[in-house]
Amino acid sequence: MTTLTRRTILKGAAATALLPAMLRANPGETLLRAGAANVQLVEAEYPATQVWGFNDSVPGPTIRAPQGAQTLLRLRNDLDQATAVHWHGLRIDNAMDGVPGMTQDAVPRGGEFLYDLTLRDAGTYWYHSHNRSMEQVARGLYGVMVVDEPEAPEVDRDLTVVLEDWRLTSEAQVSDDFDNMHDLSHAGRMGNFIQAVIDPAPTEFAPNERLRLRLINVATDRIMPVSLRGVEGWIVARDGMPLRTPEPLEMVVLGPAERVDLIVDVTAETGGEVLVVFHQRDTGYVLNEYPVTGPGTESRRPMLQPLPPNPIANLTSTDDARKVPLLMQGGAMGGLQEGRYKGKTLSMRELVAEGQLWTLNGEAGLPETPLIEVSRGETVVLSMGNDTAFPHAMHMHGTHFQEVLEDGTFGPHKDTVLVNPGEARDFAFVADNPGKWLIHCHMLSHQTAGMKTWFRVT
Numbered sequence: 001m002t003t004l005t006r007r008t009i010l011k012g013a014a015a016t017a018l019l020p021a022m023l024r025a026n027p028g029e030t031l032l033r034a035g036a037a038n039v040q041l042v043e044a045e046y047p048a049t050q051v052w053g054f055n056d057s058v059p060g061p062t063i064r065a066p067q068g069a070q071t072l073l074r075l076r077n078d079l080d081q082a083t084a085v086h087w088h089g090l091r092i093d094n095a096m097d098g099v100p101g102m103t104q105d106a107v108p109r110g111g112e113f114l115y116d117l118t119l120r121d122a123g124t125y126w127y128h129s130h131n132r133s134m135e136q137v138a139r140g141l142y143g144v145m146v147v148d149e150p151e152a153p154e155v156d157r158d159l160t161v162v163l164e165d166w167r168l169t170s171e172a173q174v175s176d177d178f179d180n181m182h183d184l185s186h187a188g189r190m191g192n193f194i195q196a197v198i199d200p201a202p203t204e205f206a207p208n209e210r211l212r213l214r215l216i217n218v219a220t221d222r223i224m225p226v227s228l229r230g231v232e233g234w235i236v237a238r239d240g241m242p243l244r245t246p247e248p249l250e251m252v253v254l255g256p257a258e259r260v261d262l263i264v265d266v267t268a269e270t271g272g273e274v275l276v277v278f279h280q281r282d283t284g285y286v287l288n289e290y291p292v293t294g295p296g297t298e299s300r301r302p303m304l305q306p307l308p309p310n311p312i313a314n315l316t317s318t319d320d321a322r323k324v325p326l327l328m329q330g331g332a333m334g335g336l337q338e339g340r341y342k343g344k345t346l347s348m349r350e351l352v353a354e355g356q357l358w359t360l361n362g363e364a365g366l367p368e369t370p371l372i373e374v375s376r377g378e379t380v381v382l383s384m385g386n387d388t389a390f391p392h393a394m395h396m397h398g399t400h401f402q403e404v405l406e407d408g409t410f411g412p413h414k415d416t417v418l419v420n421p422g423e424a425r426d427f428a429f430v431a432d433n434p435g436k437w438l439i440h441c442h443m444l445s446h447q448t449a450g451m452k453t454w455f456r457v458t
């Protein structure tokens with residue numbers, strides 16, 4: 001049994017922007033200005049929090065465009081350090097992927113970069129800094145990207161729900177202990193202020209309202225188990241990609257960077273409430289609560305159809321696939337003895353001295369040579385094995401993969417997947433997008449401390 005508490009972990013309101021969210025750059029372009037800003041992140045009795053945000057807000061402005069559109073986004077960097085923006089989950093040109101040192105140079109202070117994106121897939125995506133990302137994402141450099149289906153299912157409201165985990169000091173400032181060895185070697189940087197920022201912010205709901213909720217876990221490291229009270233419905237998409245068969249909604253567990261799209265009906269009656277609940281051990285913390293008021297509509301609507309599929313291949317076989325092991329090792333209690341780093345074999349002690357604590361296939365940090373070279377059209381099976389004491393949110397750039405299930409069928413298209421200690425699971429994809437693509441743990445503390453590699457498609 002879960003006990004519900006009314007207290008949020010540190011009670012708070014949504015972050016509010018001080019300046020208008022969307023600034024215009026050149027005609028046809030949207031400006032994303034990375035810079036420091038002050039936002040009232042927690043309650044008014046606390047000081048404003050200095051964050052790093054896009055256009056002075058956290059989350060940054062929601063970018064919304066129709067499927068198939070070309071979108072021009074101009075990054076301007078007003079931070080004191082270099083940055084770059086990655087479009088998480090979007091299948092786009094490699095040159096626009098936003099990975100410094102691999103697909104572009106990091107944009108220095110005062111610099112600009114024009115991202116030219118063609119939006120092949122509809123769904124819920126997000127963008128975030130991919131330079132010094134553990135710190136830059138923890139400080140607020142992220143936002144939502146929604147790509148609309150030409151024929152979206154009919155709902156009364158379409159809301160984004162950004163799940164955030166901040167580590168704040170008692171003065172409500174972002175704690176700057178980014179080199180905390182315990183975080184880097186264990187489950188990562190855990191915050192003390194968890195909130196769900198819902199946009200547009202509701203004040204109340206009506207009985208039988210139909211909602212589309214787009215949940216996104218933007219935490220650097222925290223896995224978020226979340227449930228909703230006062231509504232019933234379905235999970236209709238994961239990581240932006242429509243599910244062929246919507247799943248009945250129960251608890252949702254999202255690793256860092258994972259998303260789900262929900263379509264739910266308000267089943268609470270007038271006088272009741274809708275709650276967003278974060279679960280930790282046996283306690284449910286109410287993050288948001290809204291009254292249900294008014295007559296609403298009289299009855300629930302019929303079950304919905306699945307979302308229209310995106311133009312991504314569905315795997316049918318891996319008979320001719322290239323099998324590639326991807327073994328996760330290291331971290332506290334992992335027993336790793338040595339690993340390769342920058343071409344040399346180092347003892348665990350030497351690795352730690354380099355800030356490297358995790359390896360993929362025995363290698364820490366970004367290797368000079370790719371994990372694999374594949375030709376366009378080839379099917380690849382990544383055999384992921386987690387030989388560490390912690391879960392990892394494994395993320396691949398450039399395309400989505402599908403889990404190869406025991407019975408030979410394939411799971412939903414995903415771009416990030418939680419792999420628990422001791423698990424060995426296969427994920428297959430068709431390499432259809434030329435370029436250099438990263439594979440890394442999206443627990444950004446782990447990524448910082450070595451857990452990353454890359455592959456090339458030619």
Ligand code: C2O
Pocket residue numbers: 086088128130257395397438440442
């Ligand atoms: Cu959302 Cu390489 O990351």
Ligand code: CU
Pocket residue numbers: 391392393441442443446447451
């Ligand atoms: Cu990890």
